[in-house]
Amino acid sequence: MADSKLLVVLDDAHSTAQVRPLIPGGIHSRVLITSLDRLADLQGARAVVLGCMNEDSSLRLLSTIIGRARVDAELAAARQIIRICNGLSLALRIVAIRLLGRPHRPLACMADRLARADRLLDELTVGDLSVRGCFDAGYQALGPAPRHGMASTRRWHYRSLAHSKRASSAPLCWSSGSDAPPSRPRTS
Known part of the structure; x- marks a missing residue:
């Protein structure tokens, strides 16, 4: 060799x-x-x-997986999906794979499902790919002190970077429960 x-x-x-x-x-x-x-x-x-993907890169990734014609046919819904995934390639890839498996499901329907902040982690799973799994692995890799601080808040969730109450505008982010603007999680 x-x-x-x-x-x-x-x-x-x-x-x-x-x-x-x-x-x-x-x-x-x-x-x-x-x-x-x-x-x-x-x-x-x-x-x-590598940083997070911008809208153009996200549209290209989504188009590559589910087809450009499908994205172009529902461009507004595609952009809403991209906003919710917030440049995280794993999240967008999971959504695209789920859409690929359901070629007749409108992108708007998927965007509506993702807009429910209380179910977002559940929606971002397909096969063995999971955003929750990445967050859990990151949490487990933290030292005892940071893990204790996060456990005491008991708030691992998604929330809007703009602190909006509209779920459809809530991009993907990870919050430790503080009122400070959340930082973006690292994903592969």
Whole structure:
């Protein structure tokens, strides 16, 4: 394998110790690692930090998965879905996969389902993909002090960045229960 040209993809790596044994030794091979952590102690690695998707990128992703004609036919509903997913690729991908499985379901119907803030986490699950799972994993990765602070608020939920009472305008965000504007969760 030392002389082979390989591309190894390691998704959702938790530590350098986890990925180091999986890195091929050949000079012609490359490794692509996704992680919520920086893995700064991985020698020779070059970090690329990805931000959230803008509306154009989100529309392209949605169009790629469910078809451009379907998005164009219900552009307003597609934009509402994108606003609710708030640039989080995992959330948008889950919604798109669900829509792909139901080709006759109007995008407006999905947008209405997502607009119910009390059910948003339930809606953002398909197969083994889950926004809730990412948040739970992030919560478990916190140290005891931050976890205790979050547990005492008992408020892991989605709420509007603008503190709006209109559910349809509530973009996806993670709140620790404080009144400060919530920060965006990290997702892969």
